[in-house]
Amino acid sequence: MYKVLDKSIIGADEMVMNMGPQHPSTHGVLRLKIVTDGEIVSHIEPIIGYLHRCFEKHCENLSYEQIVPFTDRCDYLAAMHMAHGYSIAVEKLLGIEELPERVEYIRVILAEFQRIASHLIAVGVFGLDVGAITPFTWTLRDRERIIDLFESVTGSRLLYNYIWPGGLAHDLPPNFIQKANDFLNYFEPQIEEYNNLLTTNKIFIERSADIGVMPVDVAINYGVSGPTLRGSGVPFDLRKDEPYSIYQKFDFDVPVGEGLMGTVGDCWDRYYVKVLEMKESIKILKQALNSIPEGDVKAAIPKKIRPKKGEIYSRYETARGDLGLYIRSGGKNMPSRLKMRSPAYCNLSVLNEISAGWMISDVISVLGSLDIVLGEIDR
Amino acid sequence: MSENFLVKKYKEKVELLENNSILVDASDWKEISTFIFKSRFDYLMCITSYDLEQDNKIGLAYNFYSTKSKEYLEIRIEFEATTKVFSIAEIWRAADWHEREAYDLMGVIFEGHPDMKRILLPDDWDGHPLRKDWKEPEYYNGMPVPKDKTYWE
Numbered sequence: 310m311y312k313v314l315d316k317s318i319i320g321a322d323e324m325v326m327n328m329g330p331q332h333p334s335t336h337g338v339l340r341l342k343i344v345t346d347g348e349i350v351s352h353i354e355p356i357i358g359y360l361h362r363c364f365e366k367h368c369e370n371l372s373y374e375q376i377v378p379f380t381d382r383c384d385y386l387a388a389m390h391m392a393h394g395y396s397i398a399v400e401k402l403l404g405i406e407e408l409p410e411r412v413e414y415i416r417v418i419l420a421e422f423q424r425i426a427s428h429l430i431a432v433g434v435f436g437l438d439v440g441a442i443t444p445f446t447w448t449l450r451d452r453e454r455i456i457d458l459f460e461s462v463t464g465s466r467l468l469y470n471y472i473w474p475g476g477l478a479h480d481l482p483p484n485f486i487q488k489a490n491d492f493l494n495y496f497e498p499q500i501e502e503y504n505n506l507l508t509t510n511k512i513f514i515e516r517s518a519d520i521g522v523m524p525v526d527v528a529i530n531y532g533v534s535g536p537t538l539r540g541s542g543v544p545f546d547l548r549k550d551e552p553y554s555i556y557q558k559f560d561f562d563v564p565v566g567e568g569l570m571g572t573v574g575d576c577w578d579r580y581y582v583k584v585l586e587m588k589e590s591i592k593i594l595k596q597a598l599n600s601i602p603e604g605d606v607k608a609a610i611p612k613k614i615r616p617k618k619g620e621i622y623s624r625y626e627t628a629r630g631d632l633g634l635y636i637r638s639g640g641k642n643m644p645s646r647l648k649m650r651s652p653a654y655c656n657l658s659v660l661n662e663i664s665a666g667w668m669i670s671d672v673i674s675v676l677g678s679l680d681i682v683l684g685e686i687d688r
Numbered sequence: 689m690s691e692n693f694l695v696k697k698y699k700e701k702v703e704l705l706e707n708n709s710i711l712v713d714a715s716d717w718k719e720i721s722t723f724i725f726k727s728r729f730d731y732l733m734c735i736t737s738y739d740l741e742q743d744n745k746i747g748l749a750y751n752f753y754s755t756k757s758k759e760y761l762e763i764r765i766e767f768e769a770t771t772k773v774f775s776i777a778e779i780w781r782a783a784d785w786h787e788r789e790a791y792d793l794m795g796v797i798f799e800g801h802p803d804m805k806r807i808l809l810p811d812d813w814d815g816h817p818l819r820k821d822w823k824e825p826e827y828y829n830g831m832p833v834p835k836d837k838t839y840w841e
């Protein structure tokens with residue numbers, strides 16, 4: 310089942326190549342040690358840790374409130390998701406069952422906007438990796454509008470520190486609903502434009518369809534999650550399967566890869582699932598923006614976070630997959646151990662399995678379709 | 689409940705803890721992990737290592753999920769820091785990197801792991817920083833570690 314590179318079989322033709330850590334296609338500081346036989350890849354070893362910032366060690370010396378900005382910095386492309394996932398975990402640890410309706414609505418709205426923003430980067434950068442430069446500028450232009458929305462709400466553009474355990478830092482600005490609706494009206498037709506420009510582009514399909522096929526059993530055995538798992542045809546989404554927050558109130562579908570352009574679970578499927586997910590996020594956003602109630606967003610924020618002894622494991626569906634947080638509390642105001650199971654960490658570990666046997670240029674496609682963020686992998 | 693099937697099968701060997709997780713002895717882990725995989729828990733979510741802060745003991749928490757029956761299972765192993773733990777990386781490939789991380793940051797020694805080395809920290813790092821008794825070193829690679837931190841703290 311597991312392939313260890315047998316040193317004795319390296320003949321004269323095999324060459325070890327180094328990609329990264331400063332390679333534009335590796336999405337950050339990732340180093341790939343690629344053993345190649347001519348143009349064909351025989352083994353890849355991802356070497357990570359260049360962006361390790363001791364997140365878990367820091368958490369043991371910080372109070373629960375102070376950890377929120379640190380979680381933002383883990384996945385810097387979906388900072389809202391990290392803070393939301395962490396807040397849910399701490400609320401679970403404290404035994405807070407119910408939050409004000411308005412808090413949950415604002416959290417869901419911002420999380421879905423964040424999902425669109427993160428998928429826009431993923432879609433655009435994947436195009437950029439395989440040589441399509443224009444779609445990248447288009448997606449970044451539209452992401453900019455979401456970032457502007459976030460700036461009007463939180464004051465910052467990338468790392469928000471807005472969702473706190475038990476509530477939010479402050480309420481929405483007065484004209485937010487109007488601005489958000491304007492954006493959605495503008496954005497919905499844009500997805501068709503991306504499809505015309507990139508999704509159905511012949512060159513793009515040649516570069517991504519039938520490449521890096523991930524079978525379902527491999528994906529599950531490697532702990533792959535999120536759009537990467539759904540690209541292989543598994544309709545698993547925590548928002549649907551085990552609704553947290555108030556996702557059970559909204560009507561949306563879970564798109565899966567169907568192999569429209571090639572095999573189920575190829576790079577194109579993983580890409581297209583993200584495009585479809587943006588449409589689903591728009592659906593959720595429209596329902597949530599129409600029915601957002603009034604209320605006090607700070608009502609349920611605990612005065613002091615000092616959970617009882619015990620431990621919890623909490624799951625959250627981020628833009629990249631299943632974020633798991635294992636928190637051990639020793640009865641103090643600081644966690645005695647906090648482990649983050651980052652989705653991209655598990656998604657990256659499958660790289661060797663699905664790209665061995667392909668060309669070096671296909672490795673770029675596979676890596677782009679996995680949509681990794683190194684800040685979250687290295688923590 | 690997903691825990692009961694294990695308790696039923698391994699009556700003396702396992703212990704049911706408060707939050708429905710199951711405490712397993714390190715010496716039985718090889719047998720039990722194979723059984724868990726064969727039952728229905730095909731998805732390994734997370735392996736957490738933690739320091740118990742007494743008697744030089746450390747622990748591991750395995751969080752499993754079943755994609756077929758949507759059940760959860762948490763297994764704990766607590767052992768002396770020098771004990772070798774059976775590696776499940778050949779059964780759940782997801783465990784490969786999680787075990788390397790547990791070794792890297794906590795110093796858990798795994799037996800039978802295909803490629804055991806550090807993953808997040810540099811190869812020349814000394815010690816395992818998530819241990820509670822870990823002290824910041826005086827020197828790193830011959831360079832003194834700055835003690836005056838007034839600039840950034």
